[in-house]
Amino acid sequence: MSETKKDESGEEARVGVYICHCGGNISDHVDVEKVAEAVKDIPGVVVSHTDMFMCSDPGQELIQEDINKGNINRVVVASCAPSLHETTFRGAISRANMNPYLYEHANIREQDSWVHHGDPATAKAITLVAAAISKARGLKPLEPIRVDAASHTTVIGGGIAGLRAAVDLARNGIKVALVEKSPFLGGNASQLDRVFPTGEKVADLIEYLTSAVAKDPNITVYTCAELTGFEGYIGNFKVTIKRKAPEDEATQLMLKQVKGAAPGSFHPFVGFYPGDVPAADEEETLTTGVIVFATGFELYEPRQGEFGYGENREVITLRQFIRAMADAPATTETLTIDGRPVRRIAMIHCVGSRQIPGIHEADENDYMNEYCSRTCCTATLQAALEVRDNYPGTQILDYYRDIRTYGHNQEEYYSRASEKNVLFFRYEPEDSPVITKTTGEYPLKVTVVDKLTFNEEVEAGVDLVVLATGMKAKNIDSLVEMMKLPVGADKFLQEVHPKLRPVEMANGGILLAGTCQAPMDINESCNAAQAAAAKAAALLGKGFVELDPFVALVDPDRCEGNGDCIAECPENAISMTPDNKAEVNPALCTGCGMCVAVCSVNGIDVQGWGLKEYENMVDAIVKF
């Protein structure tokens, strides 16, 4: 393809400018016609158009027509943020057989029409477009850098999402290193019993995946393992996996539970035990093409005293309750836990979720979980129904803010709970239920202002309080730091865009699967994992990956060979040629530009982001 592209570098720049109305998003505040008129006489500009939607097919065709007619050899589109459509327009240009890098984007929506109004907004648009034109005029055609890609992925996390991704990638013929911190596979799901809305045993789901993992020679499982080293780039990451015997108490305890069991078996509330715990530390470095994050979530731990938690042994989390129910004697009139009859249970929703600044207490880092954890409503009702179905003598009081049984076949849990006489109380966060010790018939008392009965204060004695705790982003700070990953305000890993690229992180070749991104249930985690696997398969299927060519390039005519850039480069991407000129290895160069600033003769520059272009843009900003 590349040889058919016209090389315009020798030609005089002829810039086509295209200004988008964005269906009023821009044109309601910026007089786009005036902008088109104002920039059309800037030297180098040969056409200046506006269109309702530049990103639409007719909009793109407008550019392509001008290219095909030979009118233009540089393109400037003024529209929304470049993160949305820069690649769209580069693609359009490319399809018209012009080099896609002879393109500059002016952001006149997010950074103009949405923040300014009236004439000043129009004036600013003119300046921004003028600056883009001045940069475009100096652009040179670039070719993407093609690097070999290893047909290998590293999946971090052996929970449901990690297992799902590993199985799909392996079936696709891609080798997988499945790296799990604990000695077990199955992750958080292992702590469940039955899953909504199918009522399947979670053990069956995990074993479905682990048996596929065990069978597939493409998958290597590393339990008790962590990623300790990371370098490289998409297609060619080098990761170091360190295996080490687990030391923490909780894991020791779990290992004790599986002691003597055959390897390759599932243990309720522990996980699937592949059966290999390293005696001594082991370390291995792998070349891997893509990394899939499936590090999962952490359950919110209520604060000491939050709804009486930690102060009363009768206050437990939903997870603890599910565990206790599994151990409880079946077929009794009343549920018995720890030998005590449980006549009445209060279930409280939104513990550690939907926290509101000013009402809830922030943690020591001034952080709170403002989001909904998505799964707890249905899980709570599922547990409530299980109690009502099996222990008719045990009453359930349910304290909620909104019941969010949103998922397929989940609404049924809500309607059945009402039929089964689960009593609902609706609370506002500022009037959350209060748990107090009593000496009466019941050990605890729940007091709440019930929104459903005209804000009446309702008191009830209970034997047990179950807190539906939410999901928290897991602390994976060391990985985030090592791999420089984007994290959202909610502390979960951040995708590029929830709709355009939902399972990709901004770091090329690093993908997202499951609850490391946001709260999800098992079905949603599996979907995300499979979507990530599809992306990985597309990236690695060709055997090579094309990278943006925005790397440093030496101008040998200017280079004086003093080596300043070599000393400065943090990636060791620059070396000296025998004839004493600096030379850049484009696969290693990250395009940071540290070398550019230290070169006294301007003999090295970042392609597409050159210093000279910035100077031209400043000139335009000053002038217009």
Place this chain on the structure above:
Amino acid sequence: MANDTQEGKILILATESCAYPGANSVGQAHSSYPTNTYILRVRAPVLFPEHFYMDCFRKGISGIIVMSCGEECPYEGAYHAFAKRIDNVFQLMKKEDLDLRRLRLTAICTVCNRPFLKEVNDMNNLIKELGPPILKGEEAATDTP
């Protein structure tokens, strides 16, 4: 257009991975801020040599805000090198009798709407108070407002 230059222009160098999307996030929230702000998308501000900043002032830019990713900079060692460079620029500014507050270094993340607004408003108030930049020995060359 022309009357805009009267109030002075602010150049913002915003990093591609943090501050630039941060500025977009301000846009998505439709929070307004002074119009005389021009944001250039940069991969890392470490690219710019000392003279770039001085040239900007010389050309008539009244204030520069470098909005970086701070410690979260995706490029190894770049933030440190950049901080050192800015120190050098401050030295040069001192020599030219330029108010050091005209150059501001700050970390803005992708969701830092409020800090972004505060930075641009502060700088705007400052350059209003200071007027256009006049470099030593160049007084004559500058237009009187």
Place this chain on the structure above:
Amino acid sequence: MKVKRDLQFDAIVIGGGIAGLQSALDLGDQGYKVAVVDKDATIGGKMIRLSKVFPTLDCASCITTPKMSSAAHHENITLFTYCTLGALDREKPDQVVAQLRQEPRYVDPEKCIGCRKCEYGCPVYVEDDEQGGFNMRKAIYIPFSNAIPQLPVLDVENCSLCGKCAKVCPTDAIRYDMEPEDFTITAKTAVLATGFELSPMEQKPQYGLAKLQNVVSSMQMERLLAPHGPYNRVLRPSDGKEPDSIAYVQCAGSRDESLGIPYCSRVCCMYAIKQAMLLSGALPLADITIYYMDIRAFGKGYEQFYQNAKAMGIEFVKAKVAKITQGDNQTARLRYEDQEGNGGVMEREHDLVILSLGMVPQWDPAGICSVNCGQDGFIQSILPKIAPTVTNIDGVYTAGVAAGPKDIVDTITEAGAAAMEAANYIKGLT
């Protein structure tokens, strides 16, 4: 009689909405040849018809058009629009066969350049469903400005055969005698991404949709808010008044046993909040009230979006609306049971009332395809937790709302999952 064409692909995707497009792109990017079939004259599905999308408030067009455009230009993807599916089933392990009919557009796709001269020339006006029925299009028309392909359709039911369009067409593309054309597509695997329709409200006459002028559906409201909307602003459809008071009735056609739709449609809370936010931007003085049962803001960033809406002054009233009748001065009168505050039955008048309609399956496979559906009519997965896109037919997958109500984010992700299953099915054949 034309020779029946039989086309070969690796995968066939039924439905060119956002789910189908994402599946097609994820398969095409892996090197598989994909056919995308849509019954509509354009791809883009429901999403391209929306105004803006929650929780980012990106314009729907800005997110959908790039995917539409990259599918249209993809070297491995072929689009078949305005095609109805007569039959689809697996015949051999490596053969899914789809019987298709290309409906006539009465326009030669090879010649048409999409200039819309025919549309401007046509003398007949027809109520435009694409604009919520609030204004009229012509009898020959391109569905909407960013339709793909940019080809007009002649609405033969409303054509007077006056010949105007043929006369003004610069490329002689009008074919008044075009006939439907049957063809088959054989593929190794298929993805069913057939999407949804809005809940039917005929069975709920007490809500007055289509009877009371100022009671509109949420999709009609999307059009009123969209950049190319029927009025280019929000007006009361009865008389063009700028509304002062707007109300949303949640769970209209969801969580309603009386309609046979007991499930939650997942998106209505969020789209109502989104529309309310857009409205309060467009009409800063208007009062906006949302009557709801539970607010289900469960996705990433959704709860914060809801809290923002509350902070903006949008009023949330927990109530079940029983009845909507004609009020004074062309208002709609809501009768509802207040579930909070003082309780009891209350009445309030609003200039404009939006019914937040739910989702029902758009496609009934009965007699066309042996894929299993649940009681709710959505396509059923045989492994709903662990492989949600796998259906009862080998190598046939489902994605998006075809498999149950879903928002756009979850739809796009599921479409990727279906593509993975489909790709691995093909891999497994060799």
Place this chain on the structure above:
Amino acid sequence: MSEEKKSTAPTVDMKKLRQERNESITGAREKMKVQNKVIKALKEALSKEAKTIPELADIMGMQTDAVLMYVSTLKRYGIIGEGPKDGDYFKYELTE
């Protein structure tokens, strides 16, 4: 251009088509007749000055919603434009 055009157009038996589609053609013609009358009246009503929907409905003796339907349609095809706001309503005017 037009010469060339005729030569490439395949011959269509319009007479036969008209017979086959008689019903829909008659319907469309009826519709057109009514539409043309309304559009004419609407243009006339707007010929002197801009008017709101209720004002137009008054003059034309039509329901306000039907008038709005026509006004917004003609606005779509560039024949009518939106004028200034008058109370809660916008005024509409002819563009030519």
